[in-house]
Amino acid sequence: MGTSNGILKEFLHDCQVTLEKETESKTAIYMNSDDRWNLATRRGQKRIDTVILPEDVKKDFFDDIAEYLDPEAVAWYAEHDQLYHRGYLLYGAPGTGKTSLSLAAAGQFGLDVYAMNLSKVNDATLSDLMRKLPTRCILLLEDIDAIESAKSRENSDAGSSTSSSVTLSGLLNAIDGAGSVEGRALIMTTNHVDRLDPAVIRPGRVDKMVEFGLASREMLLGLFRYVYLPLSSKTERVGDKNEGVVNNQDAQDTQKHIQELAAMFADRVPAMKYSPAQILSFLIAHRHSPRDAVENVISWVEKGGEGFIPLRRQTSTMNTKSEEAVDVLVGVGMDDIQSWSTVC
Known part of the structure; x- marks a missing residue:
């Protein structure tokens, strides 16, 4: 019996080692459901050399995140009594690679991605979800322009399907309020930077803005x-x-x-x-x-x-390199992330 237990323990240990090897080279993507984070899928980590952007823009972005994640930065923020978080706004036309850059950053620094669908939360659930974030991760908020201030909400069509039930004040409190989570990198994306309330992108909430243009x-x-x-x-x-x-x-x-x-x-x-x-x-x-x-x-x-052909419809028929190109370079959005658990 003891021998059988030993074999079973060895088998379970081997399974654990195999699982760790398989997951350490992958990026976990979590999606929100009610007030919980659920694992949607694990994707192979993406290399930054597969991101097609002007080299100076790409280098500046990754250097900034690397400096923020440096262990010495944690001590500096604490010593200077500053909240330890960093915010980025990626803006530009659809299909220019905003979400893809976020996923490449996750792969480069070994971070999991928590992609929040703002249309499925209100102020209360947003606050709960923010508290449940791990200390080191990328929080991805897509189409942040869907957040409306109280004034604009009153003036807009109540039946609009494009707006979120999260209020501007609720978002701001979640980002850097008293209960905000430290240690995460916040990445927000928008196709319409001109629609954002200035309070959202003020320095301290958004530390760096990256514009995504059409193909040069x-x-x-x-x-x-x-x-x-x-x-x-x-x-x-x-x-x-x-x-x-x-x-x-x-x-x-x-x-x-x-x-x-x-x-x-x-x-x-x-x-x-x-x-x-x-x-x-x-x-x-x-x-x-x-x-x-x-x-x-x-x-x-x-x-x-x-x-x-729309990119997301090609995934099931492409070879490995083509799939990576679609996932990393361009065309990855919230709808794509939500479908990964079934496509992959």
Whole structure:
């Protein structure tokens, strides 16, 4: 009997070790339900090199979070009697990568994401949920412009489905009131920064604002390279259906070829006209042949960039790299997060 118990304990220990190995490299995504946080899914941690943004903007954002999470920062905040929290506002048009950057930050720093659906909470449940946050995490509040002040609420259509039942005062108290949780990184997103009450984005509540624009030439080049270049020099891939498999020996020639095609692609697509989501969707549709992408993009532009497939509908049919591109670069929003537990 003792031997059997020993075997069982060893088996359970092995299961625990396996589970820890599987989860340590993944980001846990929690969603709110009533006044509770429920695990929605675990996703593979996303690398920051898969985020297509101007390098200076990306570096500034990640450097700021890294400095905030530095253990020395905890002591500094305590010594100076300051609340230990940091707030970020990501703003810009839909499909420009706001939520995706948040998930990449979680992967980079090993943090879990608590994504709150503001349409499902009121002031009381918001306060409860905030108290139940762990000390180190990313709290993601999407479409923060849905929060209305008391005055604007009185003047708006009571039947509007876009507004949240959380009041402005309730949100502000939750962010930095007496009972606010310290240690978390607050990331808020909006497509309409002009609609935000100034009280929401004042310094101290929002410490850094990051604007997400339409695809610049630099981003067009980056998206093209990301889709067609190997993720590492050790990766074999099909660069073009008619060009065969790329191996390590001609990797440099492949990179040069893709760089040339990327420049041609960027020359044919007007900068600052399309969202990264539109560009990526087009490239994924031509992911087996970069040459076809370059040749066909002219007619795509002439049609106004119409006809691309919505990203979230492609997930089940894409290969691993394409799925990562969708999840990390662009097009991930609250609806996508809610569906991950069933899609994955």
